[in-house]
Amino acid sequence: MDKLVIQGGVPLHGEILISGAKNAALPILCASLLTEGPLTLGNVPQLHDIATMGKLLAHMGVKIEAQGEHQLSLDASHIHTCEAPYEMVKTMRASILVLGPLLARFGHARVSLPGGCAIGSRPVDLHIKGLQAMGADIRIEHGYIEAKADKLKGARIFMDIVTVTGTENLMMAAALADGTTVLENAAKEPEVVDLAECLIKMGARIEGVGTDVITVTGVPELRSAQHDVVCDRIEAGTYMVAAAMTGGKVKLRNVRADLLDVVIDKLRESGAEIDDDDDSITVSSAGALKSVSIRTAPHPAFPTDMQAQFMALNTVANAVATVTETIFENRFMHVQEMRRLGANIEVEGNTAIVRGCEFLEGATVMATDLRASAGLVLAALVARGETVIERIYHLDRGYERLEEKLGQLGANVRRIK
Numbered sequence: 001m002d003k004l005v006i007q008g009g010v011p012l013h014g015e016i017l018i019s020g021a022k023n024a025a026l027p028i029l030c031a032s033l034l035t036e037g038p039l040t041l042g043n044v045p046q047l048h049d050i051a052t053m054g055k056l057l058a059h060m061g062v063k064i065e066a067q068g069e070h071q072l073s074l075d076a077s078h079i080h081t082c083e084a085p086y087e088m089v090k091t092m093r094a095s096i097l098v099l100g101p102l103l104a105r106f107g108h109a110r111v112s113l114p115g116g117c118a119i120g121s122r123p124v125d126l127h128i129k130g131l132q133a134m135g136a137d138i139r140i141e142h143g144y145i146e147a148k149a150d151k152l153k154g155a156r157i158f159m160d161i162v163t164v165t166g167t168e169n170l171m172m173a174a175a176l177a178d179g180t181t182v183l184e185n186a187a188k189e190p191e192v193v194d195l196a197e198c199l200i201k202m203g204a205r206i207e208g209v210g211t212d213v214i215t216v217t218g219v220p221e222l223r224s225a226q227h228d229v230v231c232d233r234i235e236a237g238t239y240m241v242a243a244a245m246t247g248g249k250v251k252l253r254n255v256r257a258d259l260l261d262v263v264i265d266k267l268r269e270s271g272a273e274i275d276d277d278d279d280s281i282t283v284s285s286a287g288a289l290k291s292v293s294i295r296t297a298p299h300p301a302f303p304t305d306m307q308a309q310f311m312a313l314n315t316v317a318n319a320v321a322t323v324t325e326t327i328f329e330n331r332f333m334h335v336q337e338m339r340r341l342g343a344n345i346e347v348e349g350n351t352a353i354v355r356g357c358e359f360l361e362g363a364t365v366m367a368t369d370l371r372a373s374a375g376l377v378l379a380a381l382v383a384r385g386e387t388v389i390e391r392i393y394h395l396d397r398g399y400e401r402l403e404e405k406l407g408q409l410g411a412n413v414r415r416i417k
């Protein structure tokens with residue numbers, strides 16, 4: 001398994017391009033199942049998760065053609081199975097996103113239950129309840145969700161927890177249902193908005209995206225479309241924290257500052273300087289950062305996918321901060337590993353109390369999930385000496401060419417195969 005070796009202590013300087021968002025690209029790839037016409041996508045990041053979704057869709061019969069480094073064309077005119085097998089789903093929870101589109105277009109789907117994962121139990125009950133409200137007959141048999149519906153019908157669906165992929169699955173299903181579906185307490189994440197924009201180009205009738213009530217009026221069929229995936233705000237946020245922590249100056253291009261309001265706000269509070277224009281953000285700092293407390297919550301509040309990175313920032317900041325995780329019950333696995341680098345962190349329930357220390361020291365640590373790994377990379381970038389990060393396949397799932405981009409900024413990072 002590959003490892004990353006990082007020599008800390010180099011302030012990052014320079015310019016990098018931010019990739020398309022993994023969490024927007026994944027549902028949009030699944031949206032290709034909703035139509036016979038080809039879906040052409042641009043700004044698709046080259047990541048393991050994208051390749052995994054590609055394999056799952058190809059297994060069903062979707063013809064996928066790469067038309068350039070970040071361009072894909074997907075043709076779902078001939079689907080020969082509506083089954084997502086366990087072997088494929090278990091490696092990536094987002095595979096559940098095929099359920100809504102398959103059921104809506106073909107009237108049946110057999111999708112393995114995703115099961116638990118490193119950051120918590122993460123059930124899919126709200127996806128299932130929503131589809132049942134639209135008239136689907138759903139049973140759980142032998143670990144599979146067996147779903148059938150002659151024709152889905154519009155319904156009013158209230159989700160008692162804000163769920164990103166749940167909202168996306170139901171929005172895709174509703175696009176081809178009979179009548180109008182109202183999704184209440186819907187997720188407002190930019191990736192949900194991006195999926196909706198792609199669906200609208202395909203002919204879907206969707207209103208209220210970006211608010212917590214989304215109304216979808218079903219249409220008989222969707223058509224071919226072209227869409228460029230929105231920028232990855234979490235990748236951008238990660239490099240912004242890296243610039244601030246190392247006391248450097250980094251310009252990110254192909255990014256939208258309006259998607260990063262809370263991250264920008266918190267970085268400014270920590271003492272970093274941030275400038276933005278149309279499609280770029282520049283972060284600079286002198287390195288000595290103030291501790292900043294955060295509390296994760298659904299968009300537009302602080303994203304859980306940036307929690308580990310701000311934990312890393314606080315380990316070397318000048319005071320005490322609290323980091324409260326309200327979305328996932330087991331998303332502090334980086335704490336143990338950061339302690340190995342000398343961080344002073346105590347955990348009480350879903351809150352971590354982080355006392356900034358003068359310096360971290362390099363050590364061998366293990367990546368446990370995608371964003372935890374990103375937090376460890378940031379800590380390693382400021383630690384004295386060498387840090388070895390094991391199990392970096394998590395990073396390859398969600399950060400396109402991480403070591404290349406960090407290297408472009410002057411970081412001393414190498415991958416060992």
Ligand code: UD1
Nearest residue numbers: 023094122123124125126127161162163164165166327328
């Ligand atoms: C998505 C993102 C992930 C991000 C998360 C929260 C993708 C591919 N992944 O994950 O990176 O960390 O949003 O912003 O977009 N829940 C239920 N029942 C359900 C569904 C969810 O109880 O049916 C709970 C979950 O256990 C969790 C909370 O709702 O506690 C939010 O989860 P959700 O928004 O669904 O996360 P994902 O969509 O899986």
